[in-house]
Amino acid sequence: MGTSSATTPRWRLFFHETASLLLDDELPVPPEVAEIVVAARSRPRRRSTPFFIGPEGVPDDIINDYFGPGGSGGRLAETSARSYAYDILVFLNILQQWNVDWRDASPAALGDVRTWRLYGQGNERPVGDSTWQRQAQAISSLYSWAATRGVQSPIPPSFDRSHRRVADPGSAYPRSKSIKWFTAAAIAQWVNLGLRGYLPDGSVDSSYRHRSGLRDGAFVRAAYGTGLRTQELGGLVIGAEWPAAPTGPYATLQLPDGLAKGGIGRPFWASAEALSAVHSYVSTDRRLAIETAHRRGVYQNLPDVLTLEERDSPRFAYDAAGRRLKLNLLTPFDRQRLFIRTKDVLEPAQLWLTEQGLPLPHTAWNRVFDRANSRVATMGVPMSRMTPHRLRHSFALKWFIIGRLLWIGRASTLSQAEADTLRDEMGSEWFLVQTLLGHRSVETTRNTYLEPFIGLDIESLLSQVQDKDAEQLLTLFLDKHPRVESRTSW
Structure with a gap:
């Protein structure tokens, strides 16, 4: 089944933020939608709560209540709620292009969505099985909640979370064959080919223009050397949560509650290779990005900044009103606006930065990996x-x-x-x-x-x-x- 014209009215996704309700993209918002958004600001919602407006410009109360304080989505961690929201948005807009209301979706329609996402002819961005399983989990969770509001779920009890038929609906979910493991040598080869600009024969590709290879390679080595999840590793603060320089063959570090899955921090260990790779990035490309940003005035007049004071304990951050916040509890999105004040100069506190010297969202790493995978694939290397x-x-x-x-x-x-x-x-x-x-x-x-x-x-x-x-x-x-x-x- 294909999709219809891009002019089809679509679902819109917003997020409640501290000062405003922000759109998920930069497209113009019609005046009638803007009025709804303004009215929604007064609702008692936690920061980053998703807010859906349907194709007709009317909020969907069931979906929005799902993400509210009493809904299943409201009990998710902030990053998980965002992930679920984007997955649900994709699902809703596919159904909308087929003129199917999500409340009336049948098991056949759900199967069509799965087929389109995985194999659909004309789908320029098909997903892998593991990605679909994640999206299917969000869809299943929404329908389980919606069933309490009178919506009939299109997910048959004889289907598992990945929407594949199983013999016994009560049995364990079958494992996905998409899971792969890499040896250290394979990881090093992938880094060289995909991120550092090498060719399969070991020579340097003179046409390669990616300028963040040192950062990206350090992230890969840190991920393999710590076992941390993307949002955990991607949101760490330099100095307070990751050493600015290697401290030995292994470092025992503490993952903060605000980054950990489930909101419960824990110790973690970083290998010597991970520490060394990150230090190389911190002392070169990261420092250069910060110095360039200072010269361009990037850090001047940033809105809604949280600061870590150099003279103060790194356990606390401060907002513009002087309120003290525990660093341990700051979420990945809080850390996007977290800066260290040194001698009246601001610098990003987050370890990983963009080329422009600003905190890199942890969600951006998926694009980095996609780009590198595409480069490796064009070389014909069987990886x-x-x-x-x-x-x-x-x-x-x-x-x-x-x-x-x-x-x-x-x-x-x-x-x-x-x-x-x-x-x-x-x-x-x-x-x-x-x-x-x-x-x-x-x-x-x-x-x-x-x-x-x-x-x-x-x-x-x-x-x-x-x-x-x-x-x-x-x-x-x-x-x-x-x-x-x-x-x-x-």
Whole structure:
């Protein structure tokens, strides 16, 4: 099924902000819609609450109540609520182009949406299975809520969250085959080809013009070296939450509540490679972007700024009225307006910046990865698409295997007594990875991140390679695994 003309009236998405209700894009707002937005400002809503206006210019009370204080969407974290809102917006506008009201959508219409998103002829931006599963979860959540308001759900009970038929509706959801893992060598190759401007033969591509390769490569290494999610790594504050310079082979850091999934912070660990790569970016490209922004006056008269005072404890930020806010609780969107004041000069507090010296939204990393994947694909290199979350999966696999080495006494860097102590503390390699990822349940670690490797007979594989280091071991017994991306020949 195709889509109709772009002139079809569409759904509009707004967000409640501290000072105003902002549109999701910069398109002109009709006067009648502007009146609705102005009236909506007075409603008691938390910051960044989504607000939908239908194609006829009328707010949709059911969807807006879903994101309200009493709705299922209102209980989501701020970033999750935004993600759900954009996914629902796409769904609504596809139905609108087919002249289908979302309240009257049938299971067949829902199946058509899935087909269009994944495989639709003429769809210039098809999504992968994992992206559809995320979008389907938002759609399912909305319809579950709407059912309490009299809307019949088009999602049959015999379908799972990805809208695929299952034999037993009460059974566990089947895992997506789109999940991939990458070895360190494959990640390095992807960075060189996609972000640093190299060609498959190892030479430099003289036509490559991307200027943020150092930043982007540092982010990839930091993601693989910490296992953090995109919004977690993308929102960290330099100095207070990430060291400005390497402090040793590993750094023990604290993820703030405002960035952590579920709103509960936790310790995390950064590898030496991650620390070194980020330091190279901080001391060169990031510093240059800030100095250039100062010369251009970018930081002068910025609206709605939060400041960290150099002389004060980094635990608090201050708004324009002097109110003190806990840094630990600031959300990713709060951190977009967070600056450090040094000698009456403002500098962005967030670690990752744009070329213009402004905080980079964590959502922008998806575009960075998309661009790099497109570049790799044009070279004909047989590599799977890299995503930020696949780096997290790869981090999990690396530490699962290293943990197994420790548990069976094959790690040369630990004495037997040290290995015994670690086993007593952690329980098993599964709990080690669970701790590193910050999962509340070890079942999530086992069944979502590492399910294909539960039965991996590492002991027999290691019998021939006792003297290899951890990364060589990873390459050795993951090189032929069908769902693990390894380095290809140049």
